[in-house]
Structure formats: structure tokens, C-alpha cells
Amino acid sequence: MGTKSAADRPDGDRVATPAVRRGRPTLREVAAAAGVDVSTASRLLRGQDMPYRAETRQRVLDAAEKLGYRPNQQARALRLQRQQAIGLLVPDLDNFGFTQILRGVQEVAAEQEYTLMLVEAGAGAGEGGGISYERLGLEGRVDGILVAFASMDDPHVQEWAERERLPMVLVQRGTPSYPASVVMDEQRNVAVMVQHLVELGHRRIGHVSGPLRTDTGLRRQEGFAAAMREHGLTVRPEWIADGGFHWTGGQAAAREILDVPAADRPTALVVANLISALGTLSAVHELGLTVPGDLSVIAIDEHIVAAHTNPPLTTVQTPQRELGRRAAQMLLNSLSGEKPSRVMITDPPPSLVVRASTAPPPPPPDPPPQLPE
Amino acid sequence: MGTKSAADRPDGDRVATPAVRRGRPTLREVAAAAGVDVSTASRLLRGQDMPYRAETRQRVLDAAEKLGYRPNQQARALRLQRQQAIGLLVPDLDNFGFTQILRGVQEVAAEQEYTLMLVEAGAGAGEGGGISYERLGLEGRVDGILVAFASMDDPHVQEWAERERLPMVLVQRGTPSYPASVVMDEQRNVAVMVQHLVELGHRRIGHVSGPLRTDTGLRRQEGFAAAMREHGLTVRPEWIADGGFHWTGGQAAAREILDVPAADRPTALVVANLISALGTLSAVHELGLTVPGDLSVIAIDEHIVAAHTNPPLTTVQTPQRELGRRAAQMLLNSLSGEKPSRVMITDPPPSLVVRASTAPPPPPPDPPPQLPE
DNA sequence: TTGAAAGCGCTAACAG
DNA sequence: CTGTTAGCGCTTTCAA
Numbered sequence: 001m002g003t004k005s006a007a008d009r010p011d012g013d014r015v016a017t018p019a020v021r022r023g024r025p026t027l028r029e030v031a032a033a034a035g036v037d038v039s040t041a042s043r044l045l046r047g048q049d050m051p052y053r054a055e056t057r058q059r060v061l062d063a064a065e066k067l068g069y070r071p072n073q074q075a076r077a078l079r080l081q082r083q084q085a086i087g088l089l090v091p092d093l094d095n096f097g098f099t100q101i102l103r104g105v106q107e108v109a110a111e112q113e114y115t116l117m118l119v120e121a122g123a124g125a126g127e128g129g130g131i132s133y134e135r136l137g138l139e140g141r142v143d144g145i146l147v148a149f150a151s152m153d154d155p156h157v158q159e160w161a162e163r164e165r166l167p168m169v170l171v172q173r174g175t176p177s178y179p180a181s182v183v184m185d186e187q188r189n190v191a192v193m194v195q196h197l198v199e200l201g202h203r204r205i206g207h208v209s210g211p212l213r214t215d216t217g218l219r220r221q222e223g224f225a226a227a228m229r230e231h232g233l234t235v236r237p238e239w240i241a242d243g244g245f246h247w248t249g250g251q252a253a254a255r256e257i258l259d260v261p262a263a264d265r266p267t268a269l270v271v272a273n274l275i276s277a278l279g280t281l282s283a284v285h286e287l288g289l290t291v292p293g294d295l296s297v298i299a300i301d302e303h304i305v306a307a308h309t310n311p312p313l314t315t316v317q318t319p320q321r322e323l324g325r326r327a328a329q330m331l332l333n334s335l336s337g338e339k340p341s342r343v344m345i346t347d348p349p350p351s352l353v354v355r356a357s358t359a360p361p362p363p364p365p366d367p368p369p370q371l372p373e
Numbered sequence: 374m375g376t377k378s379a380a381d382r383p384d385g386d387r388v389a390t391p392a393v394r395r396g397r398p399t400l401r402e403v404a405a406a407a408g409v410d411v412s413t414a415s416r417l418l419r420g421q422d423m424p425y426r427a428e429t430r431q432r433v434l435d436a437a438e439k440l441g442y443r444p445n446q447q448a449r450a451l452r453l454q455r456q457q458a459i460g461l462l463v464p465d466l467d468n469f470g471f472t473q474i475l476r477g478v479q480e481v482a483a484e485q486e487y488t489l490m491l492v493e494a495g496a497g498a499g500e501g502g503g504i505s506y507e508r509l510g511l512e513g514r515v516d517g518i519l520v521a522f523a524s525m526d527d528p529h530v531q532e533w534a535e536r537e538r539l540p541m542v543l544v545q546r547g548t549p550s551y552p553a554s555v556v557m558d559e560q561r562n563v564a565v566m567v568q569h570l571v572e573l574g575h576r577r578i579g580h581v582s583g584p585l586r587t588d589t590g591l592r593r594q595e596g597f598a599a600a601m602r603e604h605g606l607t608v609r610p611e612w613i614a615d616g617g618f619h620w621t622g623g624q625a626a627a628r629e630i631l632d633v634p635a636a637d638r639p640t641a642l643v644v645a646n647l648i649s650a651l652g653t654l655s656a657v658h659e660l661g662l663t664v665p666g667d668l669s670v671i672a673i674d675e676h677i678v679a680a681h682t683n684p685p686l687t688t689v690q691t692p693q694r695e696l697g698r699r700a701a702q703m704l705l706n707s708l709s710g711e712k713p714s715r716v717m718i719t720d721p722p723p724s725l726v727v728r729a730s731t732a733p734p735p736p737p738p739d740p741p742p743q744l745p746e
Numbered sequence: 747t748t749g750a751a752a753g754c755g756c757t758a759a760c761a762g
Numbered sequence: 763c764t765g766t767t768a769g770c771g772c773t774t775t776c777a778a
Contacts, residue, residue: 073513074450075755115510118491137488140446278681308651310683410749448771451754
């Protein structure tokens with residue numbers, strides 16, 4: 001390496017780690033092997049500019065190939081002030097709703113040659129607990145983050161992102177105080193479900209909702225009320241309960257709604273997500289009711305699991321993947337200076353996956369000849 | 374919350390900041406604000422050494438606090454030649470088996486202040502397809518990787534890791550050619566299942582296996598054979614089929630095994646993982662059989678979903694989390710130069726979660742008074 | 747007890 | 763067409 005004699009540099013040979021071979025070949029080594037300057041090698045290897053002598057180009061390319069050169073992302077990031085990476089924060093990977101969002105995000109990130117860091121941020125903290133975002137270690141590692149916390153109303157994320165100066169796009173959560181978000185048309189999602197039930201003949205419809213403090217939960221519930229009104233049906237408060245987007249919550253909510261005399265029960269339940277629908281089914285069975293004989297159940301979120309519950313659940317498939325795509329695009333665009341906005345996905349419209357959990361309502365238990373209301 | 378106006382700076386003493394605010398405060402700025410050299414600030418903020426003048430310490434700490442200083446990971450990584458981050462590659466986040474492994478890995482990473490990069494590597498590629506590991510962009514971003522590809526027998530990973538000089542630990546996959554891996558005691562997992570069935574009175578037991586080209590699949594199948602032998606039962610080849618660790622595979626395998634005259638059917642099926650057990654249940658219902666009336670079914674992998682299938686599945690809970698922990702530990706240790714090894718987790722022993730899918734076998738269809746074999 | 751200086755590996759003006 | 767130079771933000775000898 002050095003052209004100087006080792007003798008006149010008493011400190012010279014204890015510079016780096018005692019490792020004989022370095023981890024990976026550096027650009028400097030490639031350049032040396034090709035007999036050019038690092039700057040030339042850098043430009044050329046990155047495909048920049050046009051004019052190189054054919055021979056130079058060949059020599060550099062050969063040397064890089066031969067040494068198996070791969071640019072050091074860190075050095076590049078430091079120099080460019082850009083990580084070429086984004087983060088995706090999800091609360092819970094057990095929640096079936098997230099995998100499709102993830103796929104969408106992944107696609108876009110890959111297309112734009114960004115690395116995606118997926119972080120399950122809710123894991124340790126449980127539902128209500130505060131998360132230490134600092135602990136995630138995302139700080140200097142990503143250029144921006146996507147936060148898919150529909151089920152978590154956490155003001156800290158926003159503070160954190162601001163403090164770290166991290167561009168952030170909220171997914172499934174249109175907090176009015178934040179300008180960058182992508183959500184679905186929940187009204188429509190729910191309308192599809194209500195419509196299906198009405199077509200089957202149901203008029204007594206209840207709702208196992210999401211938490212009302214979350215944007216998604218709230219909008220689904222509003223959508224429920226709106227759809228009911230549209231069909232001239234009454235929304236009965238005692239037929240609505242918060243299932244918390246969670247298994248136990250769904251169970252508790254269903255118990256609350258259904259553990260009443262048969263005459264006071266709804267004939268169908270619209271459930272705000274798949275995992276809480278599992279809980280709902282539990283409660284239904286506990287109470288000795290049959291689905292869809294006594295009660296129809298329909299839920300948001302399509303997943304293979306829905307085909308295997310008892311009975312198989314009718315679901316609504318929503319544009320989750322598109323949601324992920326758009327969110328990622330927005331984040332990436334905002335990194336290039338574009339102003340982010342609030343977007344509502346409508347394009348792949350929600351579609352019904354009809355299975356065995358929905359059917360016409362049972363005949364009314366009492367024989368009142370006309371209006372049950 | 375409080376919308377932060379640009380103007381409000383409650384504290385009177387303001388640091389002379391450059392005209393344009395940089396992305397984040399640098400160490401240099403902190404040092405300047407405190408009136409010390411960067412090297413001093415660096416040492417002090419990292420809690421290095423002991424001897425600082427109390428006043429110096431205070432000034433630096435205050436400045437850092439006030440500016441909201443956070444060290445730049447990239448610069449540090451470049452200097453230290455260490456990312457303080459590890460990657461976890463999983464094939465498929467829809468597979469329930471991985472979340473617990475993830476939790477374990479997360480715990481250890483957090484304990485040691487490592488950032489975890491979770492990458493769903495199989496997503497785009499499908500089961501058999503080759504993955505472009507280079508595309509993951511993990512290259513210079515992590516110090517090592519955990520590969521949880523039980524269901525994928527891919528020689529490329531190894532090459533890739535070697536080429537990138539990335540220390541790698543295999544999780545759930547004890548490839549004999551690779552020295553660093555953590556697996557479970559699959560023999561024991563399966564033995565628990567067989568034992569349960571035998572105790573219920575079953576003697577005609579089949580197996581929906583994992584792919585035999587995967588280590589896990591193979592070991593589960595060997596375990597099955599061993600357990601059967603131990604109980605003096607015969608392993609019937611026609612009662613074994615590969616469910617591919619996938620939904621459709623599970624379905625096909627079960628069809629193959631069960632679509633025969635009743636007298637030739639097993640009375641119980643040991644299924645190699647939960648997702649393929651869902652497929653198995655599908656096939657069983659298709660064929661008009663009842664569980665557990667005609668057939669008992671038991672699967673590996675405990676998950677809340679198992680409580681909601683039709684009927685609820687008896688499962689074996691395995692030490693997945695511990696697996697993740699040990700794997701992460703091994704990787705981290707190997708980063709500090711320790712030789713990795715092949716480890717088999719035995720500690721939290723597998724435990725049975727008994728649900729409705731297992732029961733005593735039906736009475737034999739024919740009336741042969743003695744041995745059915 | 748603290749400061750000066752030398753880079754980690756890379757890119758980007760600006761000169762030749 | 764290619765080389766020189768000057769750092770990105772941080773850590774770490776070595777000196778003072």
C-alpha cells in the first residue's frame with residue numbers, strides 16, 4: 001500500500017483493525033487495480049456521464065467484477081445525505097390486515113430501488129402502552145416512514161417523526177392534524193356489507209365496531225350508520241359495540257350485543273375486521289347460536305383464514321395492496337420535495353367474498369304481522 | 374395537539390444557528406454550542422471515560438439536550454465499520470409460524486441495542502422461484518442476517534451471504550453444509566402429537582408432511598416414523614403425503630390420503646404445520662368426513678386461529694420464540710468473533726393445546742375381531 | 747482533562 | 763476524458 005518505508009512511520013502500521021483482509025473490496029481498491037482514480041471508477045460504475053475511453057471502461061468494469069466490488073451503502077448515504085431506505089411501522093403482524101399493505105409498499109419500494117425496513121412496533125408495548133420509537137433505531141437509517149397504525153391512536157409517533165425530521169405518511173389513519181395520509185373509502189366498504197345483508201332480507205343489523213378513537217374504526221362505524229340510513233333501517237345503539245379490532249374485543253362485543261332475549265337480537269352482525277370476527281364467532285357459539293341460522297356474520301378483510309372458520313366467513317376484500325402502493329408512492333414523492341396530501345383510495349372497489357356465514361334471516365320469533373320496529 | 378409555530382422559543386439563550394436549519398443537529402454543532410471540541414462531546418455523550426470537569430459535562434449535556442441531538446448512525450457506522458443492525462429474512466408473513474420467531478429475535482436485538490430489519494424475501498418470488506437477494510438492499514446495512522427459510526431450500530442464500538461477507542445464522546433449517554443454525558427438536562414435537570393420538574386410542578395414523586427437501590419437513594417426518602415405531606405402530610406410505618407447508622398443499626395431500634374406501638383410511642392425521650392443516654380441513658369437509666368423528670386432526674404451530682377453525686384444532690405449541698432468541702444471540706455472538714454452531718432448542722418443551730379436532734377413533738368399519746393390521 | 751488530526755468509503759465540483 | 767480536492771458526521775489515537 002504505502003510507498004513510504006515503514007521505518008519512518010512509527011505509528012503507521014497500527015491504523016485499522018488487525019484484520020488481514022478487509023470486509024469487502026473498496027472503490028479505492030478497484031480503482032487501483034484498474035489503474036485509474038477513484039473518481040473515475042465511481043462515475044463509471046454508477047453509469048454516469050458518457051465519455052470514457054473504451055479501454056478505461058473495460059479495465060474498471062473488469063476490476064470491479066473480479067474483486068466482486070459492491071458499493072458501501074453507508075459511505076454513499078453519508079455522502080449523499082440520503083439512505084435510499086424507508087421504514088414501515090406496523091402494530092401487529094398477527095393482524096391479517098397488514099400483509100397486503102406490506103406487499104404494496106414492498107412493490108413500490110423495490111421499483112424505486114429503495115430498501116424497506118419493516119418494523120413491528122407494537123409488539124412489546126401491547127395495545128395501550130407507549131412505544132419507545134427511539135428504541136427502534138430507525139433514526140439515521142431511513143429517509144422517511146410509513147405508519148400503519150390504524151388501531152393505535154398515538155400522538156407520540158407524530159412528535160417523534162417531527163423531532164427526527166423524518167417525513168412520515170400515515171396509512172389507514174387520516175388524523176386531521178396531519179397532512180400526509182392514505183386511507184380507504186370505509187363508507188363504501190361497509191356499504192357493501194350492509195347491502196349484501198339487506199339483499200338477503202336482513203333489517204335488524206348490528207355492528208361490532210373498531211375503536212372509535214381510531215380513524216378507521218370511526219369511519220367504519222359512520223359508514224355503517226350511513227348505509228343503514230340509506231336503506232331506511234334503524235341503527236340501534238344496543239346493537240353496536242366496540243370490538244377493538246382484536247380477538248378478545250370482538251368476543252366481548254358480540255356477547256354484549258347478543259346476550260339478550262332472542263326477540264331483541266339483531267339477525268346479522270357487521271364486524272369491523274377479521275380478527276375481531278373470530279372473537280365474534282366464539283361468542284356466538286358460546287351463546288348456543290348458529291351461524292348463519294340464527295345470525296349472519298360478515299367482516300372486513302379477506303384472508304385465507306376466513307375460508308376455514310366455523311362457518312366460513314363472508315368477507316369484504318378491500319384495496320389494501322393499493323393502499324400500500326399509494327402510501328409508499330406518496331412518501332417517496334415527498335422525499336423529492338413534492339407536497340404530500342390526504343388521499344382516499346377508491347380504485348379497486350371493495351368486493352364481496354360470499355361464504356357460508358351469511359344467509360337470509362330466521363323467521364321472526366314472535367308473530368307480529370307487520371313492522372318489527 | 375399543540376401546533377408548533379416556528380417562532381416560539383421559550384428559552385432566552387439561543388444558540389447561534391446557521392441561517393438554514395440542517396436536517397438534524399450534528400455533533401459539531403453541539404460541541405460548538407457547548408464551547409468544546411467535537412472529540413470531547415463525542416466521548417462524553419457516549420458515556421466514555423470518567424474524567425470530565427463537571428461544568429464541561431453539564432454544558433455538553435445541556436447543549437445536546439437543547440438541540441435535540443441524535444448521533445448520525447451512518448457516520449458512526451462508517452467510522453466503526455459496524456452497522457449495529459441485523460436482518461431477518463422470512464419467506465412469508467402469512468405463515469403463522471413466523472411471528473413468534475420474530476418476537477424472539479426482536480427481544481434479543483433490542484436488548485443488545487441492535488436494530489432489526491425484517492424482510493419478507495419470499496413475497497415476490499413465490500415458492501420455487503429464485504430470489505434476488507441483491508435487490509433486498511441489505512448489503513451494507515446490516516452486520517449479519519438470520520434466515521428463517523424452513524420452507525425453502527435455496528442454495529443461493531448461502532452464496533449471497535458468503536459473497537457479501539455477511540455472517541448468517543439459519544433458523545429452522547439445519548443444512549448440514551452450514552455450520553451456524555438453530556433448530557427445534559422436531560422429533561419431540563411430533564412425538565407429542567403421536568402420543569396424544571395413541572392415548573386416545575388411535576392406531577391408524579397418517580401424516581401430512583412438510584416438503585422433504587426442507588430440513589424441517591424431513592425431520593418432522595422422521596420424527597413421525599420414529600414415534601410410530603416407538604408405539605409399535607406401522608407407518609403406512611399411502612398415509613403420508615407432502616402438504617408443502619402450504620394451504621393448497623395441505624388440501625391436496627389430505628385428499629390423496631383420504632379419498633379411499635373408509636376401511637383403508639387412517640383415523641387420525643398428524644399435520645406438519647398450521648397453515649397446511651387449514652387445507653387439510655378443507656379436504657376433509659369436501660370428502661364429507663367429520664372431524665373428529667371420522668378423523669382426528671392435530672397440527673404443529675399454535676395460533677389463535679386454531680381456536681376458530683371448524684372444528685377448533687388441537688395443536689402443539691413449540692418453542693418458536695426461544696428459537697428466535699437463540700438464533701439472534703448466536704448471530705450477535707458470532708459478530709464478536711465467537712464461533713457459531715448447530716444448536717437444537719429443547720428447553721421450553723412442546724406442549725399440547727387440546728381442542729376439538731382430536732377424539733377417540735371411530736369404531737372400525739369392518740368387524741374383524743382382533744388385529745386390524 | 748481536553749484538543750488536533752486523521753480518516754471510514756464514497757461523491758461532486760472544478761480543474762486540467 | 764480523467765485526476766484533484768474537499769468533505770458527509772463521527773470516533774479515536776496521540777499530544778498537550
